[in-house]
Amino acid sequence: MSNFHLEPRPSGAIQKAAEQSLPVTGTEPAGFFTQLKGFWVTFSTMFKKPNTIEYPEVKPEVAPGFHGRHQLNRYEDGLEKCIGCELCAWACPADAIYVEGENNSEGNQISPGERYAKVYQINYLRCIFCGLCIEACPTRALTMTNEYEIADDTREKLIWEKGDLLAPLRAGMLMPPHPMYPESDHHNYYRNEIRESHPSQDTTGGGQSR
Amino acid sequence: MSTQELAIDTTVEMITLTIDGFEVSVPKGTLVIRAAEKLGIQIPRFCDHPLLDPVGACRQCLVEIEVNGRKFPKPQASCTIPVEPGMIVNTQLTSAVADKAQQGVMELLLINHPLDCAVCDKGGECPLQNQAMSNGGEESRFEGTKRTFEKPISISSQVLLDRERCILCARCTRFSEEIAGDPFITLNERGALQQVGIYEKEPFESYFSGNTVQICPVGALTGASYRFRARPFDLISTPSACEHCASGCDMRTDVRRGKTLRRLAGDDASVNEEWNCDKGRWAFKYVNANDRITTPLIRDEGGRLREASWPEALALAAKGLKENRSAVLVGGRVTLEDAYGYSKFARVALKTNDIDFRSRVTSKEERNFLASHVVGTQINYRDLDKADQIVLLGFEAEEESPIVFLRLYKQVRKRELKITAVAPFASRGNKKLKAELIATQAGSEASAISKISNLSNKSVILIGERLSESTGAISAAVTLATSSGAKLAWIPRRAGERGALEAGAIPNLLPGARPVSDSVARVDLQAAWGVSGLPSNPGLDSDEILKEVERGSIRALLVGGVDPLDISPDYQTIMEKAFVVSLEIRHSAVTQIANVVFPVAAVVEKSGTFINWESRGRFFEAAVPDSLSRSDVRILSMLADEMDSSINLPTVSSARDEFNSLGTWHHRESFTPVSGISPSIASDKANLCSWRLLLDAGSLQDGENNLAGTAHPSVAMISKNRADALDVNDGELIRISTSRGQITLPCQIDQIEDGSVWVPRNSANSKVIESLGITSGEVSVVKA
Numbered sequence: 001m002s003n004f005h006l007e008p009r010p011s012g013a014i015q016k017a018a019e020q021s022l023p024v025t026g027t028e029p030a031g032f033f034t035q036l037k038g039f040w041v042t043f044s045t046m047f048k049k050p051n052t053i054e055y056p057e058v059k060p061e062v063a064p065g066f067h068g069r070h071q072l073n074r075y076e077d078g079l080e081k082c083i084g085c086e087l088c089a090w091a092c093p094a095d096a097i098y099v100e101g102e103n104n105s106e107g108n109q110i111s112p113g114e115r116y117a118k119v120y121q122i123n124y125l126r127c128i129f130c131g132l133c134i135e136a137c138p139t140r141a142l143t144m145t146n147e148y149e150i151a152d153d154t155r156e157k158l159i160w161e162k163g164d165l166l167a168p169l170r171a172g173m174l175m176p177p178h179p180m181y182p183e184s185d186h187h188n189y190y191r192n193e194i195r196e197s198h199p200s201q202d203t204t205g206g207g208q209s210r
Numbered sequence: 211m212s213t214q215e216l217a218i219d220t221t222v223e224m225i226t227l228t229i230d231g232f233e234v235s236v237p238k239g240t241l242v243i244r245a246a247e248k249l250g251i252q253i254p255r256f257c258d259h260p261l262l263d264p265v266g267a268c269r270q271c272l273v274e275i276e277v278n279g280r281k282f283p284k285p286q287a288s289c290t291i292p293v294e295p296g297m298i299v300n301t302q303l304t305s306a307v308a309d310k311a312q313q314g315v316m317e318l319l320l321i322n323h324p325l326d327c328a329v330c331d332k333g334g335e336c337p338l339q340n341q342a343m344s345n346g347g348e349e350s351r352f353e354g355t356k357r358t359f360e361k362p363i364s365i366s367s368q369v370l371l372d373r374e375r376c377i378l379c380a381r382c383t384r385f386s387e388e389i390a391g392d393p394f395i396t397l398n399e400r401g402a403l404q405q406v407g408i409y410e411k412e413p414f415e416s417y418f419s420g421n422t423v424q425i426c427p428v429g430a431l432t433g434a435s436y437r438f439r440a441r442p443f444d445l446i447s448t449p450s451a452c453e454h455c456a457s458g459c460d461m462r463t464d465v466r467r468g469k470t471l472r473r474l475a476g477d478d479a480s481v482n483e484e485w486n487c488d489k490g491r492w493a494f495k496y497v498n499a500n501d502r503i504t505t506p507l508i509r510d511e512g513g514r515l516r517e518a519s520w521p522e523a524l525a526l527a528a529k530g531l532k533e534n535r536s537a538v539l540v541g542g543r544v545t546l547e548d549a550y551g552y553s554k555f556a557r558v559a560l561k562t563n564d565i566d567f568r569s570r571v572t573s574k575e576e577r578n579f580l581a582s583h584v585v586g587t588q589i590n591y592r593d594l595d596k597a598d599q600i601v602l603l604g605f606e607a608e609e610e611s612p613i614v615f616l617r618l619y620k621q622v623r624k625r626e627l628k629i630t631a632v633a634p635f636a637s638r639g640n641k642k643l644k645a646e647l648i649a650t651q652a653g654s655e656a657s658a659i660s661k662i663s664n665l666s667n668k669s670v671i672l673i674g675e676r677l678s679e680s681t682g683a684i685s686a687a688v689t690l691a692t693s694s695g696a697k698l699a700w701i702p703r704r705a706g707e708r709g710a711l712e713a714g715a716i717p718n719l720l721p722g723a724r725p726v727s728d729s730v731a732r733v734d735l736q737a738a739w740g741v742s743g744l745p746s747n748p749g750l751d752s753d754e755i756l757k758e759v760e761r762g763s764i765r766a767l768l769v770g771g772v773d774p775l776d777i778s779p780d781y782q783t784i785m786e787k788a789f790v791v792s793l794e795i796r797h798s799a800v801t802q803i804a805n806v807v808f809p810v811a812a813v814v815e816k817s818g819t820f821i822n823w824e825s826r827g828r829f830f831e832a833a834v835p836d837s838l839s840r841s842d843v844r845i846l847s848m849l850a851d852e853m854d855s856s857i858n859l860p861t862v863s864s865a866r867d868e869f870n871s872l873g874t875w876h877h878r879e880s881f882t883p884v885s886g887i888s889p890s891i892a893s894d895k896a897n898l899c900s901w902r903l904l905l906d907a908g909s910l911q912d913g914e915n916n917l918a919g920t921a922h923p924s925v926a927m928i929s930k931n932r933a934d935a936l937d938v939n940d941g942e943l944i945r946i947s948t949s950r951g952q953i954t955l956p957c958q959i960d961q962i963e964d965g966s967v968w969v970p971r972n973s974a975n976s977k978v979i980e981s982l983g984i985t986s987g988e989v990s991v992v993k994a
Contacts, residue, residue, distance in 0.1 A: 085328035101438035115329040138328045
């Protein structure tokens with residue numbers, strides 16, 4: 001058998017109280033040196049660099065892989081990468097994502113290929129930021145940003161619509177709907193061969209955001 | 211022949227074989243793959259379908275087979291080989307050779323199959339996905355470029371084809387040839403370029419095309435209206451019944467967030483097998499139409515409908531119905547429970563037998579026939595399977611009851627079942643059935659029927675609801691059945707008509723087949739209902755009810771889901787004279803006239819029972835459970851309470867329980883035959899005949915443009931002689947007119963009986979009742 005005993009060692013105060021058969025009250029005075037040891041921790045901290053972050057005045061930098069709010073990305077010509085396949089919704093353990101697919105049609109090409117997301121919602125009341133949706137996304141349309149300021153005061157505002165999640169148009173991108181890059185198909189898009197929009201894709205004639 | 215059918219025949223020889231070390235006995239002729247299923251051994255397959263002929267196209271079901279101690283040199287397709295005594299079968303579970311063969315086939319099938327599961331509708335419920343996981347290898351050795359096709363191409367306005375996804379199992383082509391009899395799609399080309407294609411000249415206008423989408427084991431065929439709408443995990447599936455015709459298909463309704471997204475054929479071997487028609491599959495959008503009624507409405511002093519509260523509307527409706535002589539028009543779309551509610555409401559609250567579900571041309575002869583030969587009887591699809599001859603009277607099987615057509619076609623194909631049709635011409639459906647045609651003009655059916663002979667007691671006479679349009683025809687059919695011993699079956703067009711008949715929503719019958727004229731039956735029902743008296747005089751038919759409204763003796767009407775145009779072309783001026791209470795799901799011709807309108811639940815929003823033509827109950831639960839709409843019977847119960855004569859049917863289930871507890875009365879009305887009258891048509895005129903096509907301008911098909919795209923174009927059919935007389939060629943416009951109005955349609959010259967002209971009754975550009983005011987009879991035909 002082992003000689004290992006699990007017997008608590010009573011503190012001095014408790015032992016003393018036990019000897020005098022008095023109740024332990026917690027007000028028994030500690031010794032002078034014990035007190036000094038406690039004050040030393042406080043005193044030494046005065047000379048250390050503070051850990052306090054002045055949020056929200058100062059916004060801390062997060063790690064590059066931080067799971068922040070989602071973003072729906074675009075191809076370089078502005079077409080949406082999301083194809084409305086619902087794999088993110090399928091993967092979501094919290095049932096936070098709602099997607100409705102729709103046909104891309106001539107005159108209303110939102111994403112390359114046949115299918116786009118007509119409705120895309122993420123419910124941030126439910127989202128647990130696990131990132132399984134990002135792993136499931138077959139087109140890298142859905143990624144997570146480092147943005148974490150999502151809190152809001154109503155439930156409605158915490159259901160983010162597609163418009164809230166879509167990445168902004170960068171230089172060279174055109175606002176969909178617009179046709180696909182000339183002489184290309186969805187494979188060219190998936191292989192990342194489309195580097196910018198083509199003038200012929202600008203059906204508005206105004207060059208919206210070029 | 212499926213194992214199920216074989217098993218019913220007890221004389222069949224049983225064969226014992228060993229599969230994976232387990233012995234099993236199956237009927238002779240069973241395929242190995244199905245014998246394995248009996249043991250619970252799942253052999254992967256794509257082309258195999260229990261209701262289609264074996265073809266061995268996909269090669270996925272390879273197994274090792276040994277007969278009489280000799281092994282087949284190579285693995286064999288288990289879906290094409292019938293069992294033999296002493297056969298030893300080793301599937302992928304016990305044979306490494308079979309397993310390797312299956313993995314190899316899967317690898318080959320996936321070579322050209324695109325990796326677009328993410329955008330494919332089948333993703334998540336795809337036999338190829340599932341079996342690639344269960345019986346495929348982990349990696350592909352293929353490094354070339356996949357074959358691609360332009361995608362998708364429309365096979366019809368409803369069905370889209372992605373050829374690169376196709377694995378050439380030939381299920382769709384076999385279905386359309388073997389089951390539907392519409393061989394409009396075939397496999398074209400050969401080798402790697404083999405693909406499903408359509409005949410360019412003849413579009414894929416099959417009424418059954420949706421089944422090809424359902425049985426496609428990959429996502430090659432998809433329905434246009436469901437495309438990209440949802441994933442399987444989004445959907446809540448509810449078993450349901452079809453509300454479109456009296457065939458009584460088992461269905462599955464898939465709902466996403468309270469909205470029906472698709473309906474699939476259910477699997478009921480004794481009724482629809484695994485099939486349904488395109489109308490049943492795709493015509494469900496009317497439920498979400500913009501003109502749904504959501505609150506009670508009452509007509510104000512200015513003649514406009516305004517929203518009202520339930521108590522206000524109930525009080526007004528109750529007052530109007532109580533103070534006036536009232537009648538009830540039910541319509542053929544209600545469930546059994548709702549029809550029972552109307553029936554009891556008429557007898558108890560309105561104290562009248564003036565209630566009729568037949569919103570069409572009716573006759574006293576018909577109601578006498580329904581009360582004497584139809585109500586309380588049973589006949590079923592198996593009688594059609596076993597019949598030696600089928601006679602179709604006033605009934606176009608493919609247009610008016612498509613699943614009955616599929617059953618007939620199956621027997622015609624299998625054993626050349628003899629079919630005789632009394633009709634003005636051989637329609638497309640009758641040609642497919644190779645029916646012997648007894649060409650007859652509308653109205654002269656009685657004399658044509660009396661010429662039929664050679665029926666036996668295994669023959670079945672199918673009577674359509676249109677036979678009542680011809681005086682004496684039903685009597686002739688009854689005489690024929692009595693003299694030959696043949697079975698009689700009445701196949702109405704609408705899903706609720708048989709249930710309404712059983713529920714007594716007809717002037718001469720009370721619920722449970724009790725004749726109004728039978729005082730003992732009345733007393734029996736009085737006791738069951740706990741009321742002091744029931745009206746004893748037989749009530750009025752629907753057309754008579756409208757006549758009495760016109761004369762002013764009936765001053766209030768309770769109208770269910772009725773299109774009043776079906777009863778009378780002058781309904782509007784007539785019904786405006788009465789106080790009309792309407793129970794409707796959408797704004798309609800009736801709600802435009804009605805004084806009080808109550809919103810009721812559509813079929814997907816309520817539970818209920820439809821009784822199909824066999825007299826088989828098709829119970830269904832609500833597919834959209836959180837709908838606020840109420841079933842008709844519940845509103846009628848509230849209305850009766852308001853009128854101080856309760857019918858005590860607060861829920862659908864209470865109505866069902868009460869109806870079932872009544873039982874079926876044992877005495878039937880006697881049948882009084884009526885002699886036929888041949889119509890007299892002036893020599894320069896033509897005799898109009900018409901029926902409704904399956905896909906037409908019916909209100910339950912509203913909102914589904916893809917479905918409407920495959921409706922057959924409206925044509926007027928005339929004979930060669932008439933075309934010569936009118937000097938028109940095929941496709942030229944002709945004008946058909948009566949004193950009321952006219953219809954102009956392109957003509958189709960066909961072998962129609964010379965005196966007749968046929969037009970679709972309610973299709974685009976061909977609204978017969980509205981335009982001509984008649985459904986059959988004398989019209990003039992001129993070149994337009």
